[in-house]
Amino acid sequence: MSAHHEMSFWQKYVFSTDHKVIGMQYMFTGMIMALIGGYMSYAFRMQLAFPGHEVPLFGLVTFAKYSALSTNHGTIMIFWVAMPVLIAALGNFLIPLMIGCDDMVFPRVNRLSYQIFLLSAIILLISLALPGGGFGGAWTSYPPLSVEQQYNLTPYANFLWLLAVALEIVAFLLGGINFITTVMNARAPGMKMFDIPIVVWMIVIASILFMASVGPLVAGSVMLMMDQTIGTGFFDASRGGDPILWQHLFWFFGHPEVYVVLLPAMGIVAEIITTFSRKKMFGYKTVFYTTVATAIISFFVWAHHQFVAGIDPRMANIFTVTTMIISIPIAEMVFVYIATLWGGSIRLTTPMLFALSFLASFLMGGVTGIFLGATGADIFLHDTYFVIAHFHYTFFPIAIIAVFAAIYYWFPKMFGRMMNETLGQIHFWGTFISFNLIFLPLFYSGLAGTHRRIADYRGFPELYPHPNATEILPSQWAQDMQVIATYAMLVLIAFQIVFLVNFFWSLFKGKKAEANPWQANSLEWQAPSPPPHGNFPPDNMPTVYRGPYEYSVPGRELDYWPQNEPPAATA
């Protein structure tokens, strides 16, 4: 990487092997997919609030379209937004900078990873436009519905959807290998294991978790594709197969996957709350060990998605115990984060507001998970809107709030310009309040017995009041809750325009950023903003002398102490 000669546009931005460019490719692809996924939720939420009416800018949401929209909304938001932005974009951009090296150890594997990812996104989008429409069998794709065309009525999309997901997984396996190898082998001299910033650890552990859990899903996907195309019967009960087998293979991956996206988000929050409270992380090793514990336990909880799916009811008892146990390391991690604020000097900048609101809202996602992990309560709550509200209280903070925190925080490093703080604060309050107004009401809908994936509740008298009704039952408020949620979603979407304006305006017109605008310690802030190809001057690569969270060290005049500052040079 020593020769930095002039490159053409294509070499520089399209076929680049530079980790920062690949990170940006992932980020912009993820942002475009987020807009598509958000548009889908707009269409089906409008249908839920005003069933049977034409949706402006979409048209009539038929049952087939409703299923395709909700299925692909979930798939896109998890596989094409949360994964690429949290792991691939931030992992690629941050890891070499934060551990003080010039690039990933396998730059071409890195480029291949993005190209496969892009291909998978294109296949998914094509599948939506083919005859029969997009796949509508839910993001879990349970057979026999996902196998038999006569049942799902989407002759092309059921196969292409699966192919896209499988390719996306290949892309992240390649990326994950790179992250783990780079962090283990290419750290700056002096950077010991416990000097690695927490966000880097989180991305590495998430990558290991992903690699260890995804094998059964890849095997299952191949089996499902063979069932679809060449007529095998792995999941066909009439030929000796078992549809429940897919559920095990899927959720054995699907539950660790939750932590795969959660951990990088927790890492981002750790970096931001330490920087903006000028505090050392409260118990770095506690965070590390609870992360490892969470990752291990997450392999033993998958069947809590299947309590009422027809598994042996005795097995449910085991999984309710493991599921309750996993609440302990996660809760401990959140306590550590909260404890970090004690004695700090807190600056409520936009990234800090997003990071703190991540903690506040993720707490809600965590405690509502207890209802679903408790077998007895899950008998009723399984597959209701309570589940939807619960996992959006985890995934929205992860994939949206933490990502906004990261963008506001690292934007100066990524593009060398500052984002506008006032617009940032407006965007924060608009997003945070409307997000809560979308999903708090849906807890109520779930408790009233509203089940998921149904396009029109007018056929259920318990949930939808008759037009001439004089008395409205409490369970019929479920429909009012859907209306509130839809209005709140419109407000949420409106506030994202503020973000887009701020983002693109700042990209070209923002105030020039210095190298270390937040006065943070970790190595990425010691590189120029934006870092050139190769990140650090080749003759002056950083050497590390201390951990990343040495803020407000007694006896120092400055309240920060960069990791690469030699001990002799006291400020």
Place this chain on the structure above:
Amino acid sequence: MIGLMDFILPQASTSATQVDFLIELIFVIVGVWFILAEGVLFYLIFRFRKKEGVKAQYITGEKHEENKWVHIPHNLILVFDVIIIIFAIKIWYGVKQHLPAPDETIRVIGQQWAWTFVHPGKDKILGTDDDVAKVDELRLKVGTTYHFQLTSKDVLHSFSIPAFRLKQDAIPGRIITGWFKPTKTGEYDFQCAEICGIGHGIMQAKVFVENEADHNKWLEGQKEHIVLPDFFPAAPMNPTIAAAPN
């Protein structure tokens, strides 16, 4: 316990009261934790706002007197987890694992996109000439313990009666036996709770819980007799386990 669930949706079976007790118990426990944790979070944010001339403290969080602030709540959570686990398993056992002796047995068959309910008829025995099969209409007697034998003809479906707080997926190739006991007369919704294709939303049925006199009057009016689907075996499945796999 606090009547929250009963207010939102009537409790119309024995399992409904059980499940609601657990939901309300968890609601109280995690509600207190949630308010405490949010309270501490917001207190710290306001208490330690940046002030001119005040430097942040240097705390590693690795000394014993520091990390007790994390370890004490950690141990408390463990205690509350055990309480929740005990009640969750107790209620799960009663609703799903233990199968009380039935007064009557019904069959429930899901297919795209309708439910078939086979009532045993006046002789209370399934598989006889006076069985009554109904599409999207289930008629039950209040206070009677029912077994249901649940299966599907095509894809996964799910048998869900919100007012009974009861749910069980239907799987092609398997017959899953479960039970419920209605306790309150009325008309209730029956939803399919597992995505089963584009007609998932119209796969709805009605449950009528009636007193004995009304139920018998309805039975009198039923003239048609049906032949049971041939994929049901003559004998029911393992009777001790509600949802035993094949």
